[in-house]
Amino acid sequence: MPNKAFCYLLTTGFSIMISTWVSVIVMLVAFVNGARNEDDIQPCAEVQTSSSVVPLGSPVTASCVIRDGCHLVIGQAVHIEWRLGDHSLPGSQVANESGRFSEVVIPSFNHTREFLTCCVRASPVQVVGGVEIRAGYPPEAPQNLSCQTNLTTPETLTCSWDPGQQETHLRTKYTLHIKIRDSNENHTYELLPGVHRYTIPRSGFVLFSDMEIYVKAVNELGEAASAPIILEPISAAKFDPPTIQKVQVVPKKYGCLKLSWSLSQQQVWMRDYRFNLEVQLKTADNSQRSEQPIMVSRVRPTRSVDQCRLLHGTQYLVQIRLRYQQGPWSEWSSSRSGVTLESAPTGRLDSWMKASGDHMHKQLNIHLFWKPSKQFRANAQNVSYIVSVKKVPGEKGKLCSTKGNYCTFKLPGKAKKVYLSAINAAGKSLPTEVRIYLPKASSVISDVTVLPHDDRSLLVQWRSLVSSSLTGFVVEWRPLLETDLSLTQFEITDRNQTQFLTTGSFEPYKPYGISVYPRFKDGIGLPQTVNAYSRQKAPSMVPEIQINKIWPSHIELTWEEMPLDQRNGIIQNYKIFYWDKKGPIKVVNADPEERRVVLKDLNAVSPYKAFMMVSTFGGSLNGSTIHFEIEAFDAIAVVMIVTVSGVGLSLLIIFIVITCFSNQQRLKGQFWPAVPDPANSSIRRWTSESTQDSHLSWDNEEPDPMYLSHLSFLDLPVKLSKEDDDPWLSNAEDTSDLGESICGSPFICGYSGSNSDSVPYATVIFSGPCNSPTPKEAHVYLRSESTQPLLETEESFSPKCYHNVARNRMPSDQCFFGPSHDCVPEKGADPGILWDDFPFLRALALNDTQND
Numbered sequence: 001m002p003n004k005a006f007c008y009l010l011t012t013g014f015s016i017m018i019s020t021w022v023s024v025i026v027m028l029v030a031f032v033n034g035a036r037n038e039d040d041i042q043p044c045a046e047v048q049t050s051s052s053v054v055p056l057g058s059p060v061t062a063s064c065v066i067r068d069g070c071h072l073v074i075g076q077a078v079h080i081e082w083r084l085g086d087h088s089l090p091g092s093q094v095a096n097e098s099g100r101f102s103e104v105v106i107p108s109f110n111h112t113r114e115f116l117t118c119c120v121r122a123s124p125v126q127v128v129g130g131v132e133i134r135a136g137y138p139p140e141a142p143q144n145l146s147c148q149t150n151l152t153t154p155e156t157l158t159c160s161w162d163p164g165q166q167e168t169h170l171r172t173k174y175t176l177h178i179k180i181r182d183s184n185e186n187h188t189y190e191l192l193p194g195v196h197r198y199t200i201p202r203s204g205f206v207l208f209s210d211m212e213i214y215v216k217a218v219n220e221l222g223e224a225a226s227a228p229i230i231l232e233p234i235s236a237a238k239f240d241p242p243t244i245q246k247v248q249v250v251p252k253k254y255g256c257l258k259l260s261w262s263l264s265q266q267q268v269w270m271r272d273y274r275f276n277l278e279v280q281l282k283t284a285d286n287s288q289r290s291e292q293p294i295m296v297s298r299v300r301p302t303r304s305v306d307q308c309r310l311l312h313g314t315q316y317l318v319q320i321r322l323r324y325q326q327g328p329w330s331e332w333s334s335s336r337s338g339v340t341l342e343s344a345p346t347g348r349l350d351s352w353m354k355a356s357g358d359h360m361h362k363q364l365n366i367h368l369f370w371k372p373s374k375q376f377r378a379n380a381q382n383v384s385y386i387v388s389v390k391k392v393p394g395e396k397g398k399l400c401s402t403k404g405n406y407c408t409f410k411l412p413g414k415a416k417k418v419y420l421s422a423i424n425a426a427g428k429s430l431p432t433e434v435r436i437y438l439p440k441a442s443s444v445i446s447d448v449t450v451l452p453h454d455d456r457s458l459l460v461q462w463r464s465l466v467s468s469s470l471t472g473f474v475v476e477w478r479p480l481l482e483t484d485l486s487l488t489q490f491e492i493t494d495r496n497q498t499q500f501l502t503t504g505s506f507e508p509y510k511p512y513g514i515s516v517y518p519r520f521k522d523g524i525g526l527p528q529t530v531n532a533y534s535r536q537k538a539p540s541m542v543p544e545i546q547i548n549k550i551w552p553s554h555i556e557l558t559w560e561e562m563p564l565d566q567r568n569g570i571i572q573n574y575k576i577f578y579w580d581k582k583g584p585i586k587v588v589n590a591d592p593e594e595r596r597v598v599l600k601d602l603n604a605v606s607p608y609k610a611f612m613m614v615s616t617f618g619g620s621l622n623g624s625t626i627h628f629e630i631e632a633f634d635a636i637a638v639v640m641i642v643t644v645s646g647v648g649l650s651l652l653i654i655f656i657v658i659t660c661f662s663n664q665q666r667l668k669g670q671f672w673p674a675v676p677d678p679a680n681s682s683i684r685r686w687t688s689e690s691t692q693d694s695h696l697s698w699d700n701e702e703p704d705p706m707y708l709s710h711l712s713f714l715d716l717p718v719k720l721s722k723e724d725d726d727p728w729l730s731n732a733e734d735t736s737d738l739g740e741s742i743c744g745s746p747f748i749c750g751y752s753g754s755n756s757d758s759v760p761y762a763t764v765i766f767s768g769p770c771n772s773p774t775p776k777e778a779h780v781y782l783r784s785e786s787t788q789p790l791l792e793t794e795e796s797f798s799p800k801c802y803h804n805v806a807r808n809r810m811p812s813d814q815c816f817f818g819p820s821h822d823c824v825p826e827k828g829a830d831p832g833i834l835w836d837d838f839p840f841l842r843a844l845a846l847n848d849t850q851n852d
Helices: 004-030 267-269 635-661 663-671 727-736 831-837 839-851
Strands: 045-049 053-055 058-068 081-082 087-088 092-097 098-105 113-120 126-136 143-150 158-163 173-180 185-190 198-202 211-219 222-225 230-231 241-247 256-262 274-281 294-299 305-309 315-323 336-339 349-357 363-372 382-388 398-402 406-411 417-424 431-435 445-452 457-464 470-479 489-496 499-503 513-522 528-532 546-550 556-559 573-580 586-590 595-599 608-616 619-622 626-629 711-715 740-742 762-766 780-783
Touching: 045 113, 045 126, 058 081, 058 113, 098 113, 143 211, 143 230, 143 315, 143 663, 158 211, 173 198, 185 198, 241 315, 241 336, 256 315, 274 305, 294 305, 349 417, 349 431, 349 489, 363 489, 382 406, 382 619, 398 406, 445 513, 445 528, 457 470, 457 513, 470 499, 489 499, 546 626, 573 595, 586 595
Parallel strands: 053 126, 711 762
Antiparallel strands: 045 058, 058 098, 081 087, 081 113, 092 098, 113 126, 143 158, 158 198, 173 185, 173 211, 211 222, 211 230, 241 256, 256 305, 274 294, 274 315, 315 336, 349 363, 363 406, 382 398, 382 417, 417 431, 445 457, 457 499, 470 489, 470 513, 513 528, 546 556, 556 595, 573 586, 573 608, 608 619, 608 626, 711 740, 762 780
16 A cells, blocks of 8 residues: 555656646746736736536536637738647637637537637747646545454554545545544544555543544545444454363263363463354364354353364364454354264265176185265274174174275175274274175276366266166276275266266376176176276377398387386377488377287388387377488399209209009018017028128018118126026026127127117027037026017017027026026927027027137
8 A cells, every 4th residue: 555655646746746837837838928017927818617626527618719819910911720639629709808718618528637828820839828637527426435453562552434436537535534432532634645544542432432433434425434334443353363271072972072261371361352263173084074164152261162063082173263243254263173972873875796606616706995974983093994794793704804994805605795893992884785696708898088177176078878688877086006905996886877986086197997896687798998087198108119120121120118107197109200311291090909010111221210109198298219221132142042952952852753653561660670580580601701791681581671680799707506597586687787799790709889870689508608618508698678579560470488499418507588488498309300490599609609
């Protein structure tokens, strides 16, 4: 207000100054052009108006009289001209004996301040007189007069008012009038122009006496006064915020709190007076707040205030404010907290259950979520929840106990329902029955869409097929960047609803998973899930482009999936921008799901540049630029590769044809050589002089050539004992290692060889060195343990018993190649028959001859 008053004074002062100077100039011009005589100097003309201050827009009449002695009109005709500011006005002119006279009428004066001048037409035009005319409006009656008492030192009474909406354009004077009824004292306070507020000192009012107060406004067009107000200054006082001393529980009263309060220290002298209070209560978790403050009338600060009908076992934050009679309200006090008495929980819980696992074998995992219904009251600050298979919760049937809003447990095999109960220190609530619904491979939901409604809500819409067993839907949402299941929220809707407005603390640029489940009479169907954002913006990063494959004119680019916390929205597309030095910039759109793109029709030996742009509904971000080049492919190398491939394919075809049409038996013999049976083998000749490998001679009955496997000889330093007569009984596992294999000529003494490719089928054991005289004892033969078949078939035609025949002496019967208890050597067999039937023994006989 002081600034406005200063500006108003400054503007008014300049206007008055300008008006004064203009009037002075006009008068000086009139006097300069006036008649001169010895006694005085008079102006040439006199201008008169009906009023110098008129209502804005009203008509104005003015007249101009030119004196006869004016030197400007002596001896010539007089022509009078009117001007309003810079504009000429038409006027009427009448001649008489005393001089010249002219009159002008302005039908509507629309200027707030302007000069009207009378001029004589000469060369140049001369001003002979003039007058200033001001226009405006009469003042309006001041409105909204109010006064407020300040009880702090120094005590004052401040009154303010509204001057009205219409500007008067004239200087308006305001005065404040006060009349004290008990003492008949009158006080008038004049205000500076433009000021509409005044502070009355303590000497000008009485706190406990009625006063009549009004404001009068006056200007040159009229005056107006406000409607008077009658008030007691103490009732107009705005008190300091009160102080809540403490908040206590009312004994044996559920839902009640007792408030003790006091005035401020400067106003404690009014503690015996009655005040009106307003009490504001809200729960500590801001879940509930009283819509309107609770009014408490005419209460003294020395008495406490009880507030009831509150929630049981709930912590409240309390604030109060006060006023005296109908005075202004004080500011709110600071908050104090208090807790009401606890009682057992009441009401039911809303629950949502999801089952997983093998329900055929009755092995179900249950995820149970719950939340308070509108009727539920915890009635305590510390509440826990129990899930049990029994209606009366106990340790025996309890499945889980928690203070959260969800529970995971394995369902007992025969359970069809579980019971959810809330419990506090004062008792338990009635159990809420939760039926177990099995998952169904049935889905009736499609086209789930999520639209941001505002920063704190999302609108979920879906379509569903008509189903007689459908009972409703469950809308579930949770933040995807958090793993805490307690952040999962849900809402159950009926079957006819196809949209739901989810509300909660949705953070912008954070993803949320929203699922819609169909509920049937006998189970829960398959959900439809989408990701949603309350607000989106450009991604925080762009994946790095990687070169995967290169062809002569193509290249495949891939990239990793963007982290969920870096997307800031739903990825709409990936765009690859690429170009070379000559060509324009090309753009390829990539599927967001594949994360790969193939750039085609590229020029060889031409460097390229490329970068990727990732876009969401909230914006786009460009990644870093990569460089790549397609190398020219050598034509000669192509021809060589084609030639080599053709040759290899031809050889493969030839080999397959030969294999299919050749002798199968011969082919089989090349890959799986047959091992001859000693019983069906023959030896052409054995010579002691031969140092070459001995070959077998074949009879005409044996067209297929077969070679005997090599023999093994082992010199034993001592004579075999009776226990060792049967080597199979002494050490059957080591018979294959009793001697070194002799390759080539098996009869050369001192020769020892090994052939890993050949498999011995017998081992000959000598009691003496190979070059020693012929031993008297018979040689011992051990059959090999090789599992390789001796013939083409698995069945062996070898006799079970062999006879060891020595030259120049009778054969000593010994039985080998079979169980000793089954082989009974025959007596007196023809030696010739033995030589022909057992060429292997014949070879031993020749060996004996060589040793001799």
